[in-house]
Amino acid sequence: MTSAETEILSNARSFVQRVVAPGAATADEREEFPIDVFRAVGRFGVFGAGFPSDYNGLALGFAVYAGLIREIAQACASTAMSAVAHATLAALPIFLGGSERLKRRLLPALIGGDAIGAFAMTEAGSGSDIAATATTATEAGDHYLLNGAKVFITNANVADVAVVVAKTSPAAGILGLSLFAVEKGMPGFQATGRRERKLGMRASDTGELTFTDVRVPKDNLIGRRNGGFAILQQTLPAARLDMAAIAIGISERARDLCVDHAVGRRQFGKPIGRFQLVQRMLADMETSIDAATLLLAHGLELRDRGLPLAKVASEAKLFASEMAVEITRNAIQIHGAAGYSRDLPLERLYRDAKLTEIGDGTSEIQRLIIADEMIKARSPRIPGR
């Protein structure tokens, strides 16, 4: 790592403890998106870590970005999730496929945290199956007319820019998808105001967006017309690595609380950490966190080198998210009644962990991707799913 990379990571812990951690439990309790914290995260440099300086980024390695997300997730997984939706799912496709003019206009504010981004793919009838996208974009002179509705969108109610997945060739399945940067204030574009009431990630805003004859200038097309899937194939694996980082951060926090409790809590005349059944849970936590960290590091290295990472990103996301659910469940077990109480953050970690098995593609979809990649590597001619 360079000295700039080491420096930002070593300052991150005190920044998170000072700025992100103090309000995390209250924001969860009140189901409020902590917008000031979010903007401070941007000013610290989190959103810009992986972007070049031309667009207000810090041009650091992706291991630094993931390290920052992991650190934030230890304190507030909701903030980490909103950050990933903003920086990876919204800003990254603009960077990858936007015209130079669009990038110069939108990216500096997004990367600095002055504007907030959302990524709008999911619809009522299209979740895992993105070929079923019903939102359409029809070419009309110098613009596209966008019509449709998106659900379960992170940052929906606070977004200044939404990267929207729409069909430009409705009969062409995934090869008929295009991405558009839709900006707040464009007539016909609005958040419905609905805020999902969720099991976890309650301090992350989740809402709905609607598009009624929105005139989107052609310059706001991201990538080629019908080229949306190619950009998604770069963006979604990157977001899966981020989700793995969030799952690892959640797990590390739960593990640390467990070690403290195993040392401090005495039953039957000794610390509960002396009981081998408790030790087994601690040992499994540590081993899986180390394994998930290595998988993530492998994926981040491929990303830094610009190599294909679909399979390892799905592996890291699958492994880390299932691990996070198990570790937080066992962490409550190790704490007994105290773990079940809302006085400790464990129940929040448990609720937050569950999202990591669903967002950015469910565990089932990750398994399908991994198996498809395995089969493709052996028999490239066998058609995919």
Ligand SMILES: Cc1cc2nc3c(=O)[nH]c(=O)nc-3n(C[C@H](O)[C@H](O)[C@H](O)COP(=O)(O)OP(=O)(O)OC[C@H]3O[C@@H](n4cnc5c(N)ncnc54)[C@H](O)[C@@H]3O)c2cc1C
């Ligand atoms: C808090 C939160 C935030 C979110 N943020 C965003 C966001 O910012 N932007 C966005 O676009 N979306 C977002 N989503 C949506 C998320 O990406 C989807 O929920 C996810 O992709 C799954 O889609 P679905 O919920 O429609 O489930 P479905 O696709 O309906 O799946 C239901 C079940 O069927 C299984 N299944 C589906 N297809 C298959 C198959 N082929 N083989 C085996 N099993 C299958 C799934 O694994 C799952 O268990 C968010 C969701 C949540 C909960």
